[in-house]
Amino acid sequence: MLEVKGIYKTFNPGTVNEKHALNGVDLTMEDGDFITVIGGNGAGKSTLMNAIAGVWPIDEGTILIDGANVTHLSEHKRAAFIGRVFQDPMMGTAATMGIEENLALAKRRGKRRTLMPGIKRAEREEYRELLKTLGLGLENRLTSKVGLLSGGQRQALTLLMATLIKPKLLLLDEHTAALDPKTAAKVLSATDRIVGKDHLTTLMITHNMRDAIVHGNRLIMMHDGRIILDIRGAEKQKLTVEDLMHEFEKISGEAFASDKALLG
Ligand SMILES: Nc1ncnc2c1ncn2[C@@H]1O[C@H](COP(=O)(O)OP(=O)(O)O)[C@@H](O)[C@H]1O
Ligand SMILES: [Mg+2]
Numbered sequence: 001m002l003e004v005k006g007i008y009k010t011f012n013p014g015t016v017n018e019k020h021a022l023n024g025v026d027l028t029m030e031d032g033d034f035i036t037v038i039g040g041n042g043a044g045k046s047t048l049m050n051a052i053a054g055v056w057p058i059d060e061g062t063i064l065i066d067g068a069n070v071t072h073l074s075e076h077k078r079a080a081f082i083g084r085v086f087q088d089p090m091m092g093t094a095a096t097m098g099i100e101e102n103l104a105l106a107k108r109r110g111k112r113r114t115l116m117p118g119i120k121r122a123e124r125e126e127y128r129e130l131l132k133t134l135g136l137g138l139e140n141r142l143t144s145k146v147g148l149l150s151g152g153q154r155q156a157l158t159l160l161m162a163t164l165i166k167p168k169l170l171l172l173d174e175h176t177a178a179l180d181p182k183t184a185a186k187v188l189s190a191t192d193r194i195v196g197k198d199h200l201t202t203l204m205i206t207h208n209m210r211d212a213i214v215h216g217n218r219l220i221m222m223h224d225g226r227i228i229l230d231i232r233g234a235e236k237q238k239l240t241v242e243d244l245m246h247e248f249e250k251i252s253g254e255a256f257a258s259d260k261a262l263l264g
Contacts, residue, residue: 001201002029002169007051007061009225021047022058023225029169029201036212037205038244039222040254045205048172048222052203054078066168080109083162083200085155087176092158095147099138099157102146103127106161130160134190152183155191163194170195172204176211188215209241223252 021044029035037045051058052065054075062071070078085092093102104119104127124142127213131139134156138149146154155175163170172191176184194213195202206212212219219236221229221244228251231239249255 001031001033002027002052002067002203003062004028004048004052005062005064007048007063008059008200009047009051010059012218022051025051025061025225025227027227029203031201032199032217033202034202034216035204035218035220036216037203037220037222038207038209038212039046040248043222044225046173046221047225049173049203049205051086052169053082053084053171068217072192081168083167083170085158085162085170085172087174087177089151089154089178093146093219095156096145098143098145099131099149100124100127100142102157102161103130103164106164109165124247130164131157133193134160135186137234150183152179152187155179155187159187159190159194163198163200166200168201170200170202172202174205174207177207191215211246213239213241213244221248221251223248227254 004025004027007022007025008020011017011021023044025044025048027048039045050056052063054070054073054077058071062069064070065078065081094105097105100119101196104123107123127142128139133141136153136156137151138157146157149157155178159172159175175191176187179187188211191204194200202216204216204261206215213236217236218230218232219239220227220231229247
């Protein structure tokens with residue numbers, strides 16, 4: 001479903017701020033793979049996602065999604081088949097619009113923009129059922145303005161919107177990092193349910209090693225713009241946080257510098 005081959009990205013080349021953010025990344029994802037991504041601050045995790053989403057051109061390498069070469073495709077064009085959720089709950093939803101209006105917009109993603117037709121009863125029922133599965137009580141607030149929701153409710157809604165039309169790829173960049181632990185757990189279990197139900201090919205960045213171990217079928221660790229660890233299946237299930245810390249220190253030669261990861 002995803003083939004990333006030899007990609008490089010340097011920010012501010014030739015200046016004092018030059019940064020080799022991606023140093024030859026190769027990554028192949030099978031249909032339905034759910035990969036968790038960990039690594040220290042500045043490891044290149046978000047940059048990898050931005051490269052896949054086409055936020056800016058990469059310097060070298062190719063990116064194929066579902067067999068199609070998208071390396072030179074604009075971010076806008078790729079958005080038709082990529083779902084994304086970021087850390088900031090304020091992004092991804094329109095605050096001044098209602099919950100059902102937001103969902104209706106997501107439903108029309110990638111379609112030609114015409115005047116937005118009214119929301120039909122069947123559609124409203126579909127949204128109500130979807131919202132129910134979140135367990136956040138949103139199914140009774142279809143016309144509430146999204147700006148009135150909590151951060152966790154907004155992230156859960158963003159997740160529904162990103163997956164309402166089945167994306168070829170779902171990219172989650174620390175989408176629960178800004179939430180309190182209880183809400184984060186709810187959004188993560190909603191993530192598992194949605195990804196599992198539609199067999200979505202998913203990349204999920206998390207700073208929480210335990211979450212990285214528990215979720216998904218494969219785990220990669222990044223460091224200095226490279227993938228330094230790729231563990232899957234039964235081997236992944238046996239992993240402990242201590243194993244990961246140890247691997248990181250062994251491969252990178254540095255202590256894993258993230259308090260959040262330790263606390264998680
Ligand atoms: N748009 C940008 N312009 C300049 N530097 C950037 C940009 N995006 C990321 N970087 C730099 O690239 C490196 C990797 O960043 P990032 O991928 O965001 O790390 P993380 O693994 O924490 O998500 C960092 O040194 C960061 O400062
Ligand atoms: Mg990041």
